[in-house]
Each structure stands twice: as structure tokens, then as C-alpha cells.
Amino acid sequence: MSEKKGRVFSGARPTGRQHLGNYLGAIQNYVALQDEYECVYCIVDIHALTTMETTVGLRQNTFEMALDWLAAGIRPEDSIIFIQSYVPEVTELHTYLSMVTPLGKLTDLPTFKDKIRQHPNNVNYGLVGYPVLMSADIVLYKAGLVPVGVDQAPHIEFTRETVRSFNYRYQADVLIEPQMKVTQVPKVIGIDGQQKMSKSLDNHIEIAATPEETRKRIMMMVTDPQRIRRTDPGDPDVCNVFSMHKIFSSKEEVDQIDVECRRAGIGCVDCKKMLAKNMNDYFVPFRERRADFEKKPDQVWEILDDGAKRARVIAQATMEEVRAAIGIR
Numbered sequence: 001m002s003e004k005k006g007r008v009f010s011g012a013r014p015t016g017r018q019h020l021g022n023y024l025g026a027i028q029n030y031v032a033l034q035d036e037y038e039c040v041y042c043i044v045d046i047h048a049l050t051t052m053e054t055t056v057g058l059r060q061n062t063f064e065m066a067l068d069w070l071a072a073g074i075r076p077e078d079s080i081i082f083i084q085s086y087v088p089e090v091t092e093l094h095t096y097l098s099m100v101t102p103l104g105k106l107t108d109l110p111t112f113k114d115k116i117r118q119h120p121n122n123v124n125y126g127l128v129g130y131p132v133l134m135s136a137d138i139v140l141y142k143a144g145l146v147p148v149g150v151d152q153a154p155h156i157e158f159t160r161e162t163v164r165s166f167n168y169r170y171q172a173d174v175l176i177e178p179q180m181k182v183t184q185v186p187k188v189i190g191i192d193g194q195q196k197m198s199k200s201l202d203n204h205i206e207i208a209a210t211p212e213e214t215r216k217r218i219m220m221m222v223t224d225p226q227r228i229r230r231t232d233p234g235d236p237d238v239c240n241v242f243s244m245h246k247i248f249s250s251k252e253e254v255d256q257i258d259v260e261c262r263r264a265g266i267g268c269v270d271c272k273k274m275l276a277k278n279m280n281d282y283f284v285p286f287r288e289r290r291a292d293f294e295k296k297p298d299q300v301w302e303i304l305d306d307g308a309k310r311a312r313v314i315a316q317a318t319m320e321e322v323r324a325a326i327g328i329r
Contacts, residue, residue, distance in 0.1 A: 004038045008181070009143030011042035011084065011134075016061035018068040019204035021188035021197035024247065029147055029183050031073040039079040040141050040311065041069065043304075046084050046091070047133060050126040051119050066300055068208060071290035082307030084137065089315040094129070094136040096322060100165040101132050109154055135159040138178050140315050145181040156180040172325035174318075193222030193240045207283055208290055214283075215276040218244075223268045224261075234261040234268070241271055248278045 010030065018027060033039055043062050052058070062083060074081055084090060106112060106128050115130070116123055126133075138146055138159055146156055156178060163175040187196060190203025197204045205217045221241050227234040236242035236258050245254050253274065260266040293300055323329040 005036050006038070006144040007040065007142060008033050008037040008145045008147060009040045009042070009138050009141050009178075010147055011044040011047070011137055012065070013048045014043050014045050014058060014062040014065050015199060016057070016064040017206045017208050018065060019197055019199065019206050020244075021190075021204065022068075023072065023207050024186050024188050025149070027069065027072045027074075030069070033147060034073075034075060034078050037145065039074075040143060040314075041074060041079060041081045042084050042137060042311075043082070044084040044137065047130065050124065050130050051115065051122060053122065063297065063300065064208075066304060067290050067293050070293050070300065070303070071208075071286050076303045076307060080307045080310050081303065082311045083304055086305070086308035087140075087311050087315050089312065089319045090133070090136050090140050092319060093140050093322060094133045096326060097136055097139075097162055097166060098129060098132050100169050101162060103128075105158065105161070106131060109158065111155065131155055131158050132162070135162045139163055139175045140318050141311065142176050142314065142318060143178055144176060146178050147181040147183045149183060153180060170325040170327075172321075174321045174325045189240045189243070191217055191221045191240075193225070205279075208287060211276075211280040214280055215273075218272050218276045218279065219269075221272060223271070227268065230267045231264050233264045236261045241268070241275055244275055244279070245271075248275065248282050250278075253278070 010026070012022075012026065015022075030039070030041055043065055045058060045062055048058065049055070066081070069081060070076070109131055112128065112130070115127055119127070134155060135158065139162075146159075148156060160177045163177045166175055167173055189195070190197040190201060191205065192201070192203040195201050195203055205214060209217070218241070221244075223241050224234040224236075224239045226232075226238075239261070242254075242257060242261070245257055249257075257266060257271060257274075261271065320329075
């Protein structure tokens with residue numbers, strides 16, 4: 001086995017069962033990175049608290065997300081998969097990093113402004129400090145690479161600046177400046193054909209859905225809005241169903257649909273039925289693996305517990321260096 005290129009860290013909030021946007025935008029990449037990198041994948045439950053007014057369902061959502069990650073191919077024997085709160089060192093490092101972080105930098109971040117718009121009645125201290133906690137997640141495990149889309153570049157640069165501030169303040173090269181590993185994250189449009197796929201908008205398709213549930217959601221998908229009748233020619237270039245065909249259907253089928261739709265040789269209903277079949281076929285192995293894991297919940301929690309123990313080994317070593325640099329111990 002070839003030597004790994006370095007350590008990768010990525011985390012995601014526990015939103016429960018994952019949808020196509022999560023899968024195509026992140027999970028597929030998580031799985032692929034394992035072949036070349038030492039991967040640390042974290043379910044960031046503390047982050048979730050910044051916008052949650054109740055924690056009812058948090059543990060179940062964590063479990064459901066873990067099921068999807070494992071079923072998709074994250075290998076606990078090769079990668080570290082764990083729950084953020086199981087490694088308390090992250091909150092200690094968060095505190096220390098907050099001492100070298102100007103408030104203005106936090107309030108200027110685009111994502112903070114977005115969060116204010118989304119949660120105007122819950123702008124709490126934790127929400128303001130969210131990027132500092134995210135920085136602590138990354139640097140605690142001395143990750144050299146963070147896979148993100150270009151829209152997350154400000155957060156990675158913020159982390160790099162925080163590392164520089166800490167190392168300069170305490171005159172010690174303890175923390176590593178992470179590099180951004182740009183991933184081509186597709187913008188997966190929801191079944192409404194307009195907004196990005198999202199649970200909150202109920203325009204999503206869960207990857208763990210049953211074949212019938214998947215078929216029903218696909219049959220609800222908005223196609224070419226200009227195509228009113230079956231005999232009207234369509235425009236695949238503006239059709240969300242066609243964009244999904246490019247992912248889940250064969251090249252021959254995609255080429256056929258591209259031609260037949262434009263000359264009204266195929267209707268939207270048949271096009272959706274074909275997509276439903278192909279998508280369900282694609283996820284058969286995933287759903288079988290997920291069902292196996294779901295029957296063994298103790299094993300899933302053991303995987304997360306073991307991942308946390310392995311993560312703490314790295315975290316504790318980092319914190320010894322951090323405390324020594326600060327002069328606390």
C-alpha cells in the first residue's frame with residue numbers, strides 16, 4: 001500500500017438522513033479521498049447547537065448520518081470517523097484561539113451574515129464564534145488539507161490567519177496552516193427545479209429512501225417549465241431531471257434523451273420513470289449496506305467511540321504543545 005499524502009479533515013453537522021446534495025457534494029468525495037490521504041471525518045454536533053433551539057432528535061440524526069457515511073464507503077479501519085463532542089480538547093483549543101481572534105473578523109465573514117438572516121432571533125455567542133470552533137476542529141488534528149468548495153474559501157483563510165496569529169502571539173510554530181483542497185461541488189437543485197436541494201425546503205431526495213419513495217419524489221420534479229403538452233418539444237439544458245440523468249444514467253441513455261426530448265419523442269413522465277429506475281439501481285448496494293449497519297446499532301456506536309479514542313490521541317498531543325506554547329502548563 002502506498003504512503004498517504006497527508007492528513008485531511010472535514011466535518012458536517014448532524015442533519016440526519018442524507019440527501020442527494022449531501023452525497024454528490026461531499027460524501028462521494030469523502031470516500032474517494034481515503035485512497036490517498038489519512039482522513040479524519042467528524043460529525044460536528046457542537047456546531048449544530050449554534051442554531052438549534054431544541055436537541056430533540058440530535059442523537060438520532062447523528063446516528064442516521066453515521067449510517068449513511070458508513071454505507072457510502074467510509075472505512076473505519078482506514079479513516080477516523082467520530083463525533084465532535086466526544087473529544088473535549090476541541091472546546092479548550094477553541095477558547096485559546098478565541099483570545100487571538102478580533103471580533104471584527106468574525107462579524108465580517110459572509111457566512112455569519114447569512115446565519116443572521118436565517119436565524120434573526122437566535123444570534124448567540126456560539127454562532128458568532130462558529131468559525132473559531134471550526135478552526136479548532138481543523139488545527140487540533142493537524143490536518144494539512146481541508147476539502148471544500150470555493151464558497152468556503154473565506155473560512156479556510158480565516159483559519160490560516162488564526163494559526164498565524166496564535167503562532168506569532170506565543171512565538172511557537174505549534175499549529176499548522178491548512179491548505180484548501182478545492183473540490184468540484186455540484187450545485188444540486190431540488191425537486192422544485194429552482195432552489196438548492198435542502199431538507200428545510202422539503203425539495204430533497206434522501207439517498208436512503210425506499211425505491212417507491214424515491215420514485216414518488218422524482219415524479220414530483222419540475223422539468224422544462226416551457227413544455228406544457230406532451231407533444232411540445234423540450235429543452236433538456238434547462239431541465240433538472242436531465243441534469244440528474246447525466247449522473248445516474250448511461251451515456252447512451254443521456255444522448256437518447258437529449259435528442260428525443262428536443263423533438264418531443266419522449267415525454268417528461270417517461271423521462272422521470274427512467275431516472276427513478278436508474279437512481280434506484282445505483283443505490284441498491286448502498287441501501288443494502290445501510291440496512292446491515294442499521295441492524296447493528298451497537299456496532300455503529302462502537303465505531304464512533306473508537307474513532308473518538310483515535311482522534312483524542314492526536315488531539316491530546318496537539319494540546320500538550322499548545323499549552324506549553326502558551327505557558328499554561
